[in-house]
Amino acid sequence: MTLTPMDVRDEAVELFDGRLRLHVKIAGDGPPLLYFHPLSGLAWNPLLSQLAARHTVYAPEHPGTSPGDPHAISEVQTFWELLLVYEELIRALGLDRPVAVGQSFGGMVAADLAASFPQLFGKLVLMSPPGLWRDDAPIPLMAMVAGPPEDMPKYLFAHPDSEAARAVMALPADPELIPKAIAQGAWNVGCTTKFAWPIADHGLGRRLHRIGVPTLIVWGREDALVPVAYAEEFGSRIAGSQVEVIDDCGHVHQADQPERTWTAISKFLDG
């Protein structure tokens, strides 16, 4: 099943004593599932459509990344406040122990939510999240974000020239829309890296033991942004978790290896 943008609705939820309106994209039908997007912001990708075929997917937009409301990011001053915003959101939406799927930056957010509020989620899927640090496996986040845009695909994809990878990086076909798209893209990264700069380590490693829900950790073996060494770092700290390393796959799993990624995730969600 392929969802069109028509099938995705937008809901704005008032949070933080009315100071913040968080936009959530909602689609599909079934038990609730929250998707936390990566650094670049929310893009409705094929993985989300696959998830929406069996779940009601709630995909919140990180504060400040919703078009037309750039200064919402000012209301969230610390990473701890970001976690509180999402905890409030889940209560406001009335979701009972939803599944959480977090990708890259969103994976760090989901993991810390699960560690901070152990009763919040029913299941957890972490797709190559940053959040830990090893000196022998540095995460070149700053080099990627501040480097030339043409270098970005080499951090994200095992196959930067594939059609799927090019689709992820594509600018609008209409040249008139390109300046706005570039500006929004840069601002989105500014809003997310506020909580990941210069090193995305808020002490998560000291809290991961608190996660008690079934957890799947998915990693691409060729990940050039968050090295695969971190798959085991997460796996060994979360009791009973399952680690799936996908061969011939970079940081954006659903672009490099869509089928293997979906197989791993759907099997876990079935179990």
Add this chain to the structure above:
Amino acid sequence: MKVSLFEQVPYRYIPDDYGDHNSSVVTAPYQVVDPDRMHESIFSAYAELLHGVRSGFDGIVVTEHSQSSYDVSPNPTLLASAVACAAQAEGLDPAIAVLGRSLGKTREPLKIAEEYALLDCISGGRLIAGFPVGLSYDANLNASLPAIETRDRAREHRELILKAWTSPSPFPWNGRFEKYGAVNIWPRPIQQPHPPVWVPGTGSTGTLRDILRNDYAFVYLSWDGPKLVGRHVFDRYWTLAEEMGRDRNPYRLAFLQVVAVAETDERAEKEYASHLMSLYHSGLGAIPGTAMAVPGYAEPAAIEAMLRAGGPDGMLARMRTATYKDIVDSQVAIVGSPATVADQLEAFVREFRIGNLLVMMQNGSMPRALTEKNISLFTAEVLPRLRPIWDDEGWEHRWWPRATAPAAAPVRTEAEAR
């Protein structure tokens, strides 16, 4: 008008092809440096500033950049302090402008309050306090602070520093970024209520409004020359000033200009061209565009407007490949005989109502002897034509230091004392 000597501190022996492979900031490879030549490069900057003071400049101007090959000046108050002490020892009276310690970059804003206050005391009340936000690469890459917080951080730091200077008694500070239990710095500035504030910026409307609202001086440090950007920035500045009820006092404005003077136009090109081009090719031109705007540093509307206007203003984006002719024709550098230079400077100073001219006389690989010649010729033959430019309008210069202490008694050698 006031004319001051602006000096950065480049390492002067950068290889010619450096910019083909290297950035001049953040990742600039230190392996190119010979330690003795670094000593000479840094000491020359100090010696040239002192030469400028002795030759009659009204003030000296220094800047802060970390992890950079084009301005090895991680803390400009060190250099400014050396010049201020030497000038006092000789009974000289220059303004000391630090433009400045970067407010969006510092993790210790009270150190800036203290260092500036100390400089004001050393110089007998001759400090100009520069309050820049700081460049993106410096604040967000070198100091590694989140880009999206740069401006808020700078605003809080400015407020804290001004309060630290003016509060009569110790106070607690519960800021968003800084918390202090009892702020009570020693010394405080000599100038009351505080030294004049100059704000360097690239001329965004938001920055200009903030400067005008607070009645600070605006310093346009562009390296783009007056032709490419002057009309765009200064016309908007004066229109805003009028809208906001500010007068047309030219001393509100300062402008940086690269200048090289020789006996004739031909000789100027022969002597200075290669050194000037080393600045543009290996220094400023080797700053990657992305390092000037880490995502979050600029608002989305500003980025969109910049892209719709066809990219960054002026010459900076093209400096890596600019030719000498491009640089001189666009007035990015004003080069020639004293008459040529004075004519060009006077024309744009009058046109844009600039009351403070900052001239940069050393560039890239330019050696000390040539720089000192540049300074001597400029002060002897160009400066006298510029100085009276605004006299007939009779404005008060409210952004110039109000030196309260006389220049200290000269320090004499033992032989002189006898």
